[in-house]
Amino acid sequence: MIPELGQLTLTFAFALSVLLGVIPLIGSYTANERALLVAKPLSVGLFVFTLLAFLALSWAFYHDDFTVINVASNSSSILPWYFKLTATWGSHEGSMLLWVMILAAWTALVAQYSKGLPLLMQGRILGIMGLINVGFIAFSLFMSNPFERSLPFYPVEGSDLNPLLQDYGMIIHPPLLYMGYVGFAVSFAFAIAALLGGKFDSTWARWARPWTLAAWLFLTLGIMLGSWWAYKELGWGGWWFWDPVENASFMPWLVGTALIHSLAVTEKRGTFKSWTVLLALGAFSLSLMGAFLVRSGVLVSVHSFAADPERGVFLLIFLLLVIGGSLLLYASRMHSVRSQARYELFSREVMLWGNNVFLLTATLVVLLGTLFPLVHKELGLGSISIGEPFFNQMFYYLNIPFALLLGLGPWVRWKQQKAAPLLKPLSLVAIFALILALGTMAATQSIAANLALLGLLLGAWVGVSALFEIYQRLQQFGSVTAGVAKLQASHYGMTVAHIGFAVMIVGIAMTLTYSEERDVRMAIGDRVVLAGYEFELQDVYKLNGPNYGGEAAELDVRTVDGRYVTHLHAEKREYNIQRMVMTEAAIHARLSRDLYVSLGEALPGNAWAIRVYVKPFVRWIWLGGLLMAIGALISLLDKRYRRTGTQAGAQHA
Amino acid sequence: MRKVLFYIPLLAFLGLSLFLLSGLFSDPRERDSAIIGKPLPQFALPDLMSPEQIWTPENLKGEAYLLNVWGIWCPTCNAELGYMSQLRNEQGVRIIGLYYVLPEDPMFGEVFDLAKLQADVQSRLQAFGDPYQFNILDRQRRLSLDLGVSGAPEHFIVDADGIVRAHHIGDINPQVWRSKLAPIYQQWAAKP
Numbered sequence: 001m002i003p004e005l006g007q008l009t010l011t012f013a014f015a016l017s018v019l020l021g022v023i024p025l026i027g028s029y030t031a032n033e034r035a036l037l038v039a040k041p042l043s044v045g046l047f048v049f050t051l052l053a054f055l056a057l058s059w060a061f062y063h064d065d066f067t068v069i070n071v072a073s074n075s076s077s078i079l080p081w082y083f084k085l086t087a088t089w090g091s092h093e094g095s096m097l098l099w100v101m102i103l104a105a106w107t108a109l110v111a112q113y114s115k116g117l118p119l120l121m122q123g124r125i126l127g128i129m130g131l132i133n134v135g136f137i138a139f140s141l142f143m144s145n146p147f148e149r150s151l152p153f154y155p156v157e158g159s160d161l162n163p164l165l166q167d168y169g170m171i172i173h174p175p176l177l178y179m180g181y182v183g184f185a186v187s188f189a190f191a192i193a194a195l196l197g198g199k200f201d202s203t204w205a206r207w208a209r210p211w212t213l214a215a216w217l218f219l220t221l222g223i224m225l226g227s228w229w230a231y232k233e234l235g236w237g238g239w240w241f242w243d244p245v246e247n248a249s250f251m252p253w254l255v256g257t258a259l260i261h262s263l264a265v266t267e268k269r270g271t272f273k274s275w276t277v278l279l280a281l282g283a284f285s286l287s288l289m290g291a292f293l294v295r296s297g298v299l300v301s302v303h304s305f306a307a308d309p310e311r312g313v314f315l316l317i318f319l320l321l322v323i324g325g326s327l328l329l330y331a332s333r334m335h336s337v338r339s340q341a342r343y344e345l346f347s348r349e350v351m352l353w354g355n356n357v358f359l360l361t362a363t364l365v366v367l368l369g370t371l372f373p374l375v376h377k378e379l380g381l382g383s384i385s386i387g388e389p390f391f392n393q394m395f396y397y398l399n400i401p402f403a404l405l406l407g408l409g410p411w412v413r414w415k416q417q418k419a420a421p422l423l424k425p426l427s428l429v430a431i432f433a434l435i436l437a438l439g440t441m442a443a444t445q446s447i448a449a450n451l452a453l454l455g456l457l458l459g460a461w462v463g464v465s466a467l468f469e470i471y472q473r474l475q476q477f478g479s480v481t482a483g484v485a486k487l488q489a490s491h492y493g494m495t496v497a498h499i500g501f502a503v504m505i506v507g508i509a510m511t512l513t514y515s516e517e518r519d520v521r522m523a524i525g526d527r528v529v530l531a532g533y534e535f536e537l538q539d540v541y542k543l544n545g546p547n548y549g550g551e552a553a554e555l556d557v558r559t560v561d562g563r564y565v566t567h568l569h570a571e572k573r574e575y576n577i578q579r580m581v582m583t584e585a586a587i588h589a590r591l592s593r594d595l596y597v598s599l600g601e602a603l604p605g606n607a608w609a610i611r612v613y614v615k616p617f618v619r620w621i622w623l624g625g626l627l628m629a630i631g632a633l634i635s636l637l638d639k640r641y642r643r644t645g646t647q648a649g650a651q652h653a
Numbered sequence: 654m655r656k657v658l659f660y661i662p663l664l665a666f667l668g669l670s671l672f673l674l675s676g677l678f679s680d681p682r683e684r685d686s687a688i689i690g691k692p693l694p695q696f697a698l699p700d701l702m703s704p705e706q707i708w709t710p711e712n713l714k715g716e717a718y719l720l721n722v723w724g725i726w727c728p729t730c731n732a733e734l735g736y737m738s739q740l741r742n743e744q745g746v747r748i749i750g751l752y753y754v755l756p757e758d759p760m761f762g763e764v765f766d767l768a769k770l771q772a773d774v775q776s777r778l779q780a781f782g783d784p785y786q787f788n789i790l791d792r793q794r795r796l797s798l799d800l801g802v803s804g805a806p807e808h809f810i811v812d813a814d815g816i817v818r819a820h821h822i823g824d825i826n827p828q829v830w831r832s833k834l835a836p837i838y839q840q841w842a843a844k845p
Contacts, residue, residue, distance in 0.1 A: 296673075298673060298677060309677050327663035328663055331663050334659050335659040378675045
């Protein structure tokens with residue numbers, strides 16, 4: 001009964017989305033105020049009904065309703081209740097419903113918080129959101145119905161959730177990621193509404209900014225969490241694999257990052273208009289492309305759902321309509337727009353232009369690396385694979401100028417900057433950065449000219465520069481203490497996010513250079529020494545979990561001079577229903593290094609294969625990502641976004 | 654001119670979607686093997702059961718055959734032994750095994766022991782069926798590497814002149830044999 005109600009509410013939601021996609025848009029051309037006003041209640045109704053559908057599916061999972069095919073193939077009665085709930089989005093069908101629900105949530109949020117927008121703009125934006133909803137709800141309802149029953153013959157037990165997904169990270173990773181992907185639909189809708197209206201003053205950019213920041217914030221958190229989850233769960237200490245699906249999430253992130261910066265130029269200086277619109281279209285287009293790559297089976301990846309060409313065709317047609325249509329609109333409307341603002345070569349505008357160039361080049365690299373094997377094969381040239389070495393090398397070269405620019409950018413003024421006043425503070429920054437980098441290196445490793453030193457230098461340059469810059473900015477208010485309260489939140493946000501980037505490149509460079517690993521055979525009582533730590537295997541015993549068995553190992557870690565460091569508990573689980581073996585690595589995390597142990601196969605002679613890693617600074621990678629997200633959050637709290645649009649517009653003028 | 658620039662994103666996207674469309678209808682797991690149409694790489698490897706016999710591409714020529722890369726450590730390989738024996742006995746397919754030796758790890762005290770391997774293979778073939786005319790021992794895994802083997806089991810159809818005509822990754826079952834491999838095998842086996 002409940003699943004049928006779910007299907008019914010989803011059908012209602014579909015009807016509402018069609019109304020939302022049609023009425024306000026027609027109203028916007030016939031100047032019919034009532035047609036425009038209906039957008040808001042329709043949006044809220046759409047959200048309520050998709051939420052009900054989602055809750056109905058969750059209910060079916062929670063109550064082990066194995067007559068629903070989706071539940072039977074992705075859950076089981078012995079699964080703990082919290083994993084039953086998260087299994088709701090563990091399959092293609094369920095995750096699509098989550099996607100739809102989140103899209104409707106964004107739509108309702110835009111409806112709720114767009115009081116300051118002119119009615120015409122509001123109607124157009126919600127109408128476009130409605131059209132996107134139509135596509136995804138139709139896909140969910142007609143191509144991948146999550147409520148389908150297998151009556152009258154249904155299994156008495158489900159085939160369990162994929163053990164990879166039975167982890168706390170799985171509870172929040174997909175929702176965060178989808179919040180990010182789908183959130184770019186809002187920036188997209190703003191851009192399309194601006195294109196339809198043909199007005200490209202800076203107001204649309206100011207309205208779009210907080211929404212873009214929010215989407216980017218979620219996407220950043222989602223990607224970071226995914227990386228951390230892979231590190232913890234896959235048992236071989238990797239944190240980024242350049243897997244096609246990871247790339248599919250990385251591309252909208254890169255374009256979204258460029259968009260945030262470009263929006264700043266458009267808002268403050270009224271230039272980069274056509275560029276910003278293109279980025280806004282691009283961020284969401286790449287999100288859609290990501291959904292297509294994951295769900296169509298075009299690419300093989302650990303993330304992909306089962307391949308189904310029919311679904312792929314549907315999504316591709318949707319892609320063509322949304323991306324193709326918006327790019328056509330862009331091409332026909334945008335070419336006549338010119339901006340008047342002038343700026344010199346050495347100015348904030350050019351710095352941000354540089355940011356955009358590097359981020360877009362990076363996006364292009366990822367796009368080519370991901371799709372080139374497909375293109376190559378479809379051209380009949382045979383199979384090739386592009387892997388880590390290609391991406392690592394490209395990002396290595398891209399990162400050096402990008403980081404140098406990033407340390408410089410915030411110091412530079414709009415319109416025009418004279419070089420002389422910057423020389424003194426920037427040389428101070430450079431000297432501090434050098435000392436800091438060499439000091440860190442001497443304290444943790446030994447000084448050598450390698451990738452780690454480069455990473456430390458670049459990270460220190462960006463970080464020290466960001467700190468100096470905000471200090472100097474605070475001083476301009478008279479005194480630092482007086483400035484703290486006066487400086488805009490968005491400035492703090494920028495500084496925190498830039499420091500996050502610095503922290504991340506330090507983490508990546510140090511981990512890549514100084515990670516050590518060993519595969520060893522260990523019997524109980526054996527010891528192995530790695531990077532100054534001595535690991536002693538104390539015990540191995542049988543595990544008895546709710547839906548898994550397996551083995552657990554207990555290890556003690558001491559430094560080589562005998563000081564006790566920690567106790568580690570690593571598991572190798574065998575999931576009963578899916579017959580899958582999963583490693584639960586034991587990790588002892590500190591800012592300066594992770595100790596990481598994963599338990600492998602049992603070997604003859606009462607011994608086990610054990611993999612031991614020492615990974616310096618690996619935490620910094622996720623800490624950096626977290627700082628970037630916090631930066632976005634702080635910026636979102638900026639008072640400018642609190643004011644209603646028209647007031648802010650008036651003040652700006 | 655300026656107008657044209659704004660159409661570039663659209664054109665790039667349309668071009669890309671053509672590839673996505675064709676990508677939809679091709680199996681991403683199906684790879685074209687680089688070896689098809691080329692002669693077997695050079696090798697001189699011993700027979701698994703009687704190592705004094707050395708096999709080279711030359712002394713395998715004369716009749717088309719199915720080359721099967723396998724090992725007793727590979728459960729799927731064991732599972733297909735039955736059906737392949739049937740192919741040998743009922744259809745007279747000439748099947749030659751390329752025995753893939755897993756790398757030994759000296760750290761775990763593993764050493765290569767030919768006598769033990771022969772005994773293990775013998776008992777496995779007795780239990781599941783023996784489709785092989787004989788087995789080539791690829792001790793250093795060089796031949797498998799040269800053939801582009803990515804896992805076991807894999808199968809190659811080699812014609813009477815030693816040219817590789819087909820490459821199949823995964824097991825042979827009635828469906829795979831009938832729809833994919835049998836036509837190629839019969840085409841090349843029929844040639845004098």
